[in-house]
Amino acid sequence: MMKYTITGATGHLGSQITKQLHQLVPADQINLGVHTPAKAQHFADLGMTLHAIDYADEASLITALQNSDVFIYVPSKSHDSYSRVTELEHVIAAAEQAHVQKMVAMGFVADQTDNPFTLSAFYGYLPRRLAETDLDYVILRNVLYADPLVPYLPELIERGNIIYPVGHHAMSFISLADSAEAFAKVATTPALFRRKKSYTLSQSRDYTMPQLAEVLSKVSGHHIGYAPVTNAEFEQLYDQNHEGKMLASMYAGGAMGLLDDLSDDFEQITGHPAQTMTAFLTKQWQQKGL
Template sequence: MLNLKIVVTGATGHLGRQIVDHLTELVAPTSLTLGVHTPSKAQDYADQGMTIKPLDYTEPATVAAALDGADVAVYVPSKSHDSFSRVTEFEHVVTAATQAKVGHLVVMGFIADQANNPFDLSAFYGYVPRRLAASDLSYTIVRNALYADPLVPYLPELIERQNVIYPMADQALSFISLADSAAAFAKITVTPALWTRPMYTLTQDRAYTMPELAEVLSTASGEKIGYAPVTNAEFGNIYNEGNEGHMLSSMYAGGSMGLLDITTDDYAAIMGHPAQSLPEFLKENYRR
């Protein structure tokens, strides 16, 4: 196994945990340091021999302490809903990584990073590559398509509604599963030969228009699901739990402009095989 000191931030989140789990298949647990907001949530990892450090992105000293001595650091952003907060935390990460002379930084990105994208967080995701280009850091940005995973718990509601309601007009969405994303993150983290590219974009091999997505969901659920979009405002009101409504509706506003349909073969280039398709993912994970 490689002898690298690897730091993973956000290591107890949905993606972070899966990255850590994939890394344990590639390096010894003692090689891993996890920067987490609530250390008690990482006790299972501490029991495996990983080092756990408290990390609050709003407190630069904790970021610096977590990244100290890292050969490679994996940055998974917080769940904050606005670009200003995310940019501020990212500045703390870049500053700490530069001061600690981190050998390589692996950064989570998202395909909604275009200059004309109205998504609330597009400013952050657009800032990331420009900020890193202006730094002296060695880095790789790993841009994710939309996660396929939320479709599984969402399916019962779609069955009840009998329709997909995303305000996407006639445009398409591309997806990647959390498991596939995490596997690619882990592979990049431990493979210096993959660091020569500054950016990868992780997607399945095709994107889906909403009628096509409805058909895939119908097949997976055994129930007829159509497509009847609501307005962006309606979508934001329906899903405003945790004040996330505007962020979500703004993402689909970008999607309706054709900005979330990107597909690449980067996953296959990293892993040596294609990403799991959406129909196969749903077949494996959805139980009727």
């Protein structure tokens, strides 16, 4: 019987991966590493096993990963590369000591050597560091998530404009649900699991900000234009959870044309195209009754 272990299972992506994986394998084959087990009780009620983990505590990671055939690694929500790299070192050490058979790691397209994104160094380090190990691994590189646009839309309606400081460059997107489907499919399909393979998960097209504004206008029924603020202004506006610098640096990379990766990997993995931006936003907007 195969054993699948997922870390970050109570987060936005990790919880979606857990749900998608449960559609493919029985609950008693799913093992979840979580920081706060109480937040994952609903998964335990389905028959999944919970382990309290701390990324800084290798012993807790080894316990969670023991006898794992497939380990799906979703990083913590830290805001700097140093923290993420330190975490990754603990994760790799634990995976090796627990004799993990296969590892599916979450990557991100902002991994270029000249990208100013504060987490770019981590995402560039991830494939290079894994390549040094004897682990059998696959990396799934996400593009930007479409999901945050839904709760953000009322603010954009009020502003009348998208304000991302990316200039004339395009950005690519995918929904959390689609990304999670690909993770679950790769984790459970031997033919898709090729050592050191990297997939990029995206919708079929990217969007300049005027193009994205047009979609948001159509979905919401309100005119939304594009009037970018500066990076400094964006950092100040969205620093409520000390995320301002990280977000602004990400869009600084976007302004260099470094967030527009496109790939048909999602369709190759799942057998169908990713949900379009218009279809995704329309469904989510309607579900909110707006």
